Amino acid sequence: MTVAPSRSLRSSAELIRAEEPVLAHNYHPLPVVVARAEGAWVEDVEGRRYLDMLAGYSALNFGHRHPALIEAAHRQLDQLTLTSRAFHNDRLAGFAESLAALTGLDMVLPMNTGAEAVESAVKVARKWAYDVKGVPADRATIVVAADNFHGRTTTIVSFSTDESARAGFGPFTPGFRVVPYNDLAALETAIDETTAAVLIEPIQGEAGVVIPDDGYLRGVREVTRRTGCLFIADEIQSGLGRTGRTLAVEHEDVVPDVVLLGKALGGGIVPVSAVVARREVLQVLRPGEHGSTFGGNPLAAAVGSAVVELLETGEFQRRAEEAGVVLRDGLTALVGKGVRSFRARGLWAGVDIDPAIGTGREISESLMREGILVKDTHGSTIRLAPPLTITNEDLTMALGTLEQILRKGA
Ligand SMILES: *Cc1c(COP(=O)(O)O)cnc(C)c1O
Numbered sequence: 001m002t003v004a005p006s007r008s009l010r011s012s013a014e015l016i017r018a019e020e021p022v023l024a025h026n027y028h029p030l031p032v033v034v035a036r037a038e039g040a041w042v043e044d045v046e047g048r049r050y051l052d053m054l055a056g057y058s059a060l061n062f063g064h065r066h067p068a069l070i071e072a073a074h075r076q077l078d079q080l081t082l083t084s085r086a087f088h089n090d091r092l093a094g095f096a097e098s099l100a101a102l103t104g105l106d107m108v109l110p111m112n113t114g115a116e117a118v119e120s121a122v123k124v125a126r127k128w129a130y131d132v133k134g135v136p137a138d139r140a141t142i143v144v145a146a147d148n149f150h151g152r153t154t155t156i157v158s159f160s161t162d163e164s165a166r167a168g169f170g171p172f173t174p175g176f177r178v179v180p181y182n183d184l185a186a187l188e189t190a191i192d193e194t195t196a197a198v199l200i201e202p203i204q205g206e207a208g209v210v211i212p213d214d215g216y217l218r219g220v221r222e223v224t225r226r227t228g229c230l231f232i233a234d235e236i237q238s239g240l241g242r243t244g245r246t247l248a249v250e251h252e253d254v255v256p257d258v259v260l261l262g263k264a265l266g267g268g269i270v271p272v273s274a275v276v277a278r279r280e281v282l283q284v285l286r287p288g289e290h291g292s293t294f295g296g297n298p299l300a301a302a303v304g305s306a307v308v309e310l311l312e313t314g315e316f317q318r319r320a321e322e323a324g325v326v327l328r329d330g331l332t333a334l335v336g337k338g339v340r341s342f343r344a345r346g347l348w349a350g351v352d353i354d355p356a357i358g359t360g361r362e363i364s365e366s367l368m369r370e371g372i373l374v375k376d377t378h379g380s381t382i383r384l385a386p387p388l389t390i391t392n393e394d395l396t397m398a399l400g401t402l403e404q405i406l407r408k409g410a
Contacts (some may be wrong), residue, residue: 008035008045015045030368030375037064040390042373051398053367053374053386057205058237058348061264062310063387069267072306073299080298085291091301098308099276102246103259107282109275110296110304114236114262115151117273120290121199121232121258122155124275126175127284129196133228140196143229145181149206150199150234182212184219191223197230197258198223202248205237208381209343209350217252224257230281236262236273241388244321244346246311251345257281267307272300316388320346326392327384330399338406340380349384350377358410363402366410370401 010018012033032050036043040063042052055061062069076091083089096108109124111117122142129140144150146161157165158172166172179186181204191198202217204210217233224231233256238248240261249256258281262273275282294300310316324346331342331349340352353363360376367374374382386395 008033010045012045030364030373032368032373039063039065040387040394048371050368050371050373051386051390051394053372053384053398055385055387056268057263057375058240058242058385059263059266060268061241061388062267062307062316063389064268066267066310066389068310069269069303069306072302073267073269076299076302082294082297082299084293085296089296089298089301091298091305092296095296095301095305095308098305098312099261099274102308102311103261103276104255105259105276106279107277109277109282109285109290110300111273111275111292112271112294112300113151114260114273115153115156116292116295117236117260117262117275118150118156118199118234119153120275121197121260123290124277124281124284125197125199125230125232125258127289128230128281129194131284132280133196135194135196139194141175141177141192141194142196143177143179143187143190143198145200145204146178147181147204147207147210148199148201148234149204150201181207181210182216184216184223187220188223188227191227191229195227195229197232199232199234201234201238202251203238203243203345203348205348205383206377208352208377209345209348209383211343211345215252217249217254221252221254221256230258231256232258232260234260236260238348240264240307241311241316241320242346242348242385244324245317248345265304265307266300267303269303270300272304272307274304320348320388323347323386323388323390323392323395326395327399330396334399334403334406337403347386347388347390351382351384353380353382353406355380357406362410363405366405367401370405372398372401 015033033045034042035045042050099108126140129135144159150156155173159176177190179190233249235247258277266272328344338354338357340354342349342351360380360382364374364376376382
């Protein structure tokens with residue numbers, strides 16, 4: 001039986017208008033209404049095609065509807081979708097084994113969203129501080145970096161330095177110390193005997209793809225080891241192939257105590273996140289102390305296992321590195337021609353546009369009109385993070401379109 005693709009009954013403009021009175025205004029999306037997608041390309045309600053250069057903030061590292069991932073999901077949908085952790089399911093052990101092996105760590109705590117993985121790591125680090133390190137009750141601190149992005153829960157925005165993420169949402173959770181990113185001396189000064197962990201992004205995505213100096217991640221590893229606190233790397237956006245390695249920390253040959261994964265772990269199909277850690281850390285959790293109804297569900301585990309299988313070949317990491325050269329070369333050629341500066345690693349770039357040409361939002365809208373989807377971050381910065389499956393031809397075409405827009409003005 002073939003199923004005809006469903007067609008939207010309303011136009012893009014009607015659908016955008018229909019959202020306004022019924023949908024919370026917590027986003028400001030570009031005015032494109034996506035109805036179908038495959039690989040690096042999406043199609044709107046009217047059948048216009050766009051190259052997706054955002055890839056769901058790295059949730060779509062393998063592109064839209066990667067055949068192996070869709071097949072794994074379909075197979076599992078016909079078998080078993082949810083048990084809750086009240087029972088075992090036949091997919092979870094294999095998922096945890098393969099994910100631990102992929103990251104070089106021992107144990108997995110499966111959750112759903114990225115923010116939940118971060119929350120879980122905060123709880124685990126505090127419990128480890130009390131049970132293993134011997135920090136007095138309720139005194140544990142966690143050191144974080146300025147301009148971080150770790151999610152949107154009450155506790156996580158408590159240690160955000162972005163006023164728009166915090167204002168109006170207090171009172172906040174105590175126990176966090178904020179230091180400048182990429183500053184080892186400040187980090188070391190903030191650590192004391194109450195410190196459970198240092199929590200950082202190996203590359204700050206939301207801040208504009210901010211890459212720390214060479215040696216920073218090795219330094220964080222050294223300082224945390226020497227002072228006896230945990231190194232938690234939030235690889236929710238930087239991990240799973242994006243930077244040309246399985247994890248971004250691999251660029252400095254560093255193994256953190258705890259790695260947080262999400263976004264691409266769900267293959268662009270379902271939310272799947274995980275805290276992956278050394279046994280000494282995750283073993284502090286006992287039955288009843290933490291959990292999630294959907295965490296580790298068989299559908300998530302089946303898709304997550306298929307994601308790990310794709311990464312085990314190394315093909316996507318290599319592809320990110322190769323296409324990353326095309327991206328870097330293309331952006332280098334635009335510096336001084338509308339691009340002020342950029343930062344790139346693998347297939348991931350933050351591009352600072354000359355503000356005289358337009359805001360990041362205006363550039364994003366101009367690119368959209370030319371069939372390229374990107375997202376601005378702060379001010380005049382746009383973020384490029386296409387699916388790792390993008391062809392060199394498509395990537396070159398997108399860079400050419402950006403060049404034209406920078407020449408003409410947004
Ligand atoms: C997206 C993101 C999160 C939060 O993930 P959600 O699934 O949106 O909750 C946390 N940390 C980093 C680095 C992220 O990029």
